[in-house]
Amino acid sequence: xxxxxxxxxxxxxxxxxxxxxxDIEKKFGETPVLNRVSLTIRNGExxxxxxxxxxxxxxxxxxxxxLEAADRGQVLIDGRDVSDVRPAERNLAMVFQSYALYxxxxxxxxxxxxxxxxxxxxxxxxxILGPLLSRKRHHAMRLQADTIADTLKISQxxxxxxxxxxxxxxxxxxxxxxxxxxPVAFLMxxxxxxxxxxxxxxxxxxxxxLHRRLKTTFVYVTHDQAEALTMSDRMAVMMxxxxxxxxxxxxxxxxPDTLExxxxxxSPSINVVxxxxxxxxxxxxxxxxxxxxxxxxxxxxxxxxxPEHLSLHAAGRLSGxxxxxxxxxxxxxxxxxxxxxxNPLVLRAAPNEASRIGLGEAVAFDFDPTDMIVFAADGTRxxxxxxxxxxx
Amino acid sequence: xxxxxxxxxxxxxxxxLMVIILLIPIVIAMGLSLTDYSLGNQGAAFVGLENYxxxxxRSTYEKMFVATFRYVFVVVPLTVGLGLGAALLIHSLxxxxxxxxxxxxxxxxxxxxxxxxxxxxxxxxxxxxxxxxLERGCGSFxxxxxxxxKGCARTFxxxxxxxxxxxxxxxxxxxxxxxxxxMVLYLAGLTSIPAQLYxxxxxxxxxxxxxxxxxxxxxxxxxxxxxxxTISFIRSxxxxxxxxxxxxxxxxxxxxxxVMMFAIYEKGIQQNLMGIGAAITVVFLGFVMVLTLIxxxxxxxxxxxx
Numbered sequence: 001x002x003x004x005x006x007x008x009x010x011x012x013x014x015x016x017x018x019x020x021x022x023d024i025e026k027k028f029g030e031t032p033v034l035n036r037v038s039l040t041i042r043n044g045e046x047x048x049x050x051x052x053x054x055x056x057x058x059x060x061x062x063x064x065x066x067l068e069a070a071d072r073g074q075v076l077i078d079g080r081d082v083s084d085v086r087p088a089e090r091n092l093a094m095v096f097q098s099y100a101l102y103x104x105x106x107x108x109x110x111x112x113x114x115x116x117x118x119x120x121x122x123x124x125x126x127x128i129l130g131p132l133l134s135r136k137r138h139h140a141m142r143l144q145a146d147t148i149a150d151t152l153k154i155s156q157x158x159x160x161x162x163x164x165x166x167x168x169x170x171x172x173x174x175x176x177x178x179x180x181x182x183p184v185a186f187l188m189x190x191x192x193x194x195x196x197x198x199x200x201x202x203x204x205x206x207x208x209x210l211h212r213r214l215k216t217t218f219v220y221v222t223h224d225q226a227e228a229l230t231m232s233d234r235m236a237v238m239m240x241x242x243x244x245x246x247x248x249x250x251x252x253x254x255x256p257d258t259l260e261x262x263x264x265x266x267s268p269s270i271n272v273v274x275x276x277x278x279x280x281x282x283x284x285x286x287x288x289x290x291x292x293x294x295x296x297x298x299x300x301x302x303x304x305x306x307p308e309h310l311s312l313h314a315a316g317r318l319s320g321x322x323x324x325x326x327x328x329x330x331x332x333x334x335x336x337x338x339x340x341x342x343n344p345l346v347l348r349a350a351p352n353e354a355s356r357i358g359l360g361e362a363v364a365f366d367f368d369p370t371d372m373i374v375f376a377a378d379g380t381r382x383x384x385x386x387x388x389x390x391x392x
Numbered sequence: 393x394x395x396x397x398x399x400x401x402x403x404x405x406x407x408x409l410m411v412i413i414l415l416i417p418i419v420i421a422m423g424l425s426l427t428d429y430s431l432g433n434q435g436a437a438f439v440g441l442e443n444y445x446x447x448x449x450r451s452t453y454e455k456m457f458v459a460t461f462r463y464v465f466v467v468v469p470l471t472v473g474l475g476l477g478a479a480l481l482i483h484s485l486x487x488x489x490x491x492x493x494x495x496x497x498x499x500x501x502x503x504x505x506x507x508x509x510x511x512x513x514x515x516x517x518x519x520x521x522x523x524x525x526l527e528r529g530c531g532s533f534x535x536x537x538x539x540x541x542k543g544c545a546r547t548f549x550x551x552x553x554x555x556x557x558x559x560x561x562x563x564x565x566x567x568x569x570x571x572x573x574x575m576v577l578y579l580a581g582l583t584s585i586p587a588q589l590y591x592x593x594x595x596x597x598x599x600x601x602x603x604x605x606x607x608x609x610x611x612x613x614x615x616x617x618x619x620x621x622t623i624s625f626i627r628s629x630x631x632x633x634x635x636x637x638x639x640x641x642x643x644x645x646x647x648x649x650x651v652m653m654f655a656i657y658e659k660g661i662q663q664n665l666m667g668i669g670a671a672i673t674v675v676f677l678g679f680v681m682v683l684t685l686i687x688x689x690x691x692x693x694x695x696x697x698x
Contacts, residue, residue, distance in 0.1 A: 102589065
C-alpha cells in the first residue's frame with residue numbers, strides 16, 4: 001500500500017488521517033483511566049478533548065505525545081504506528097499548562113532549544129565553543145526564532161528570562177517554542193487555565209487565528225466547555241475514561257447523545273425534568289402534555305431544555321416562582337421554582353423582559369416542544385427514530 | 393510622640409541580642425588578637441600585628457594552612473559530587489530509595505568522635521581490616537601495580553600515622569561522613585524540579601539522560617548547589633573532632649593534619665595563648681566571610697531566576 005499512502009500525502013487534503021488512536025487502554029495501578037478509546041484526527045483540524053477533571057483527557061494527550069505509554073492500543077501519526085517511537089521523534093510539539101519554560105534560559109534560548117537539541121551535536125551545544133564551531137547554524141536558528149517571535153509579537157522580550165514575564169507573555173513564549181520547528185501537530189494541555197478571565201477570552205480568539213494561519217493540526221485539552229465550543233472544529237467529550245461523543249461544537253450542543261454530555265456542555269447547564277412518554281408519542285412534562293418526535297413507547301423519560309429554549313410568555317402553560325436572578329448584562333438568567341421539579345429551572349430572558357421581575361414573583365413561561373431533547377431514564381438519547389404512527 | 397518611636401520596640405530586642413551575642417564577641421576576639429593576653433593574667437600588652445605576622449611567617453602555621461586547604465579542597469568537591477550522584481540515583485528509585493537514603497545519612501547522624509574510634513581500628517596497620525584485606529590480594533594480579541607490590545614486599549601504609557597518607561585518610565573519612573548531608577539537600581532540590589520540565593525536554597528532543605541533565609536538572613539545581621557548596625566549605629573549614637580524636641597530641645605526623653580549628657583549640661585553650669588563638673580565629677572568620685561573599689555575589693545572581 002505504499003503508493004496509496006504517498007498519493008494521499010501528495011493530495012494533502014483534509015481527509016488524511018493525521019493522528020489516529022486505536023483502542024487505547026490505560027490503567028494507573030488498578031484504576032482504569034482510559035477504556036478502549038479510539039479517535040481519528042484529520043490533517044489540519046482543531047480537535048478539543050473536553051471533560052471534567054479526572055476523565056483521562058490529559059492522559060490521552062500524553063499518550064499521543066509519547067510521554068505516557070498505553071497499556072494497549074495503537075497511536076498512528078500520518079499512518080505510521082508510533083507506539084514505540086520516542087516523543088522527540090514523533091515530531092509533535094506540546095504546550096503545557098504550566099508552560100514548562102526553562103527558567104535559566106532567555107526567551108530566545110527557550111525558543112531555540114528544540115532546534116538545538118535536534119540539529120546540533122553535543123559538541124556544538126557547548127556553551128561558548130558551540131556557537132564558534134557552527135556560527136552559521138546558530139545564526140540560522142536565531143533567525144528562525146526571531147521570525148516566530150515576530151508573528152507572536154514577542155520580539156522585544158527575546159532577552160528576558162521567563163521569570164520576568166507575565167502569564168500571557170509566558171504563554172506566547174511556550175507557543176513560540178512549539179512553533180519553531182514546524183511540528184506535525186500541536187498538543188495543548190489546558191494552556192489557558194493559568195491566565196485570568198479576560199486574557200483567556202482574548203487568547204481563545206488568538207489561538208483560533210493562529211490555527212487558521214498555520215493550518216496545522218491542533219489537539220487541545222480543556223475542562224472548560226466554553227473553550228471547546230468557541231475554538232474547535234470538532235470536539236470529543238470525555239468522561240470516566242470514555243469518549244462519549246465526537247462532533248462539531250454546534251452538533252454536540254444541539255444534539256447530545258447522552259444526558260451526561262448534554263449536562264456538561266452549555267453554561268448555565270441544561271434543565272432536566274422528568275417526564276412520561278405515552279404510546280401516542282406525547283410526553284407529559286411538568287403537568288403539560290406536548291407532542292414529541294420520539295418513538296411512541298410508554299416509558300419514563302428525562303426531558304432536557306436549554307435555558308434559551310424557555311421563554312417568558314404571559315399566556316404560557318407553565319408557571320414558576322423566581323428564586324434567583326443572574327444579571328449578565330446582555331442576558332438575565334432567572335432561576336424558577338416550578339411545581340413538580342426538584343431543581344429550579346433556569347430561563348434566559350432579555351433584560352427588557354426581565355428587568356421588572358423581582359424575586360418571589362410568579363411568572364408564566366413556555367417552550368417549543370421541538371426544542372426538547374429527550375433522554376431515556378438511563379440517560380441515552382431518544383431520537384426521532386420513526387415518526388409517531390398516530391397523530392393525536 | 394510615642395508612636396514615632398514604636399519601630400525601636402520592634403527591632404530593638406533582635407538588635408540588642410545580635411549585638412551582644414554576635415558582634416561584641418567578634419570585636420573582642422579582634423581586640424584580643426592584637427594582644428598577648430592569656431587567661432588569668434592581670435593585664436595584657438598590646439603587640440600590634442605581631443600575632444598575624446607569626447601566622448603568616450612561621451612554618452607551623454604554614455603547615456596549618458596546607459593541611460586545612462588540602463582537606464577542604466578534597467572534601468568539598470567529593471562530598472558535593474558524591475552527594476549529587478547519590479541523590480540522582482536514589483531519586484530514580486522507588487521505595488527502595490528510602491532505605492538507601494537512611495543508610496547514606498547514618499554517618500551524618502553518628503557522632504564523628506565515636507566513628508573515629510571505629511576508623512582507627514579499621515586503619516590500624518597490623519590488625520586493621522583495611523590492611524589485612526589488602527594483604528589477601530598479595531600474589532595476585534594486583535601486584536602488577538607498583539604501589540601494591542611495594543606494600544606486599546614491606547608493609548601497607550600506616551594510614552593514619554604516615555606523613556604522606558594522614559591528611560588524605562582523614563579527608564576520606566570526612567567525605568564518608570559528609571556526603572550524606574549533601575545528598576539530602578540535593579534530594580530536596582530534585583523533588584522541587586517540576587516534572588513538566590522533563591516532559592518539555594523530552595518533547596524538545598533531549599533524548600539522552602545527559603541532555604536532560606544538562607538542560608533541566610543541573611540548571612535547576614543551581615540554587616541548591618550554591619548552598620551545598622557553601623555549607624560544605626564552611627563545614628570542612630570547621631573540621632576538628634576527628635583530628636582531636638586521632639591525634640590528641642598536636643596535629644598528626646609532622647603536623648600534617650594540623651587544621652585550623654585544631655590550631656585554635658591548641659593555642660587558645662591548651663596552651664592558653666589567647667592572643668594567637670584569637671588571631672587564627674579572625675583569619676578563619678575572614679575565610680568564611682570571603683566564601684560567603686563569593687557565594688552571594690558571583691553565583692546567586694546567576695542561579696536565582698527572578
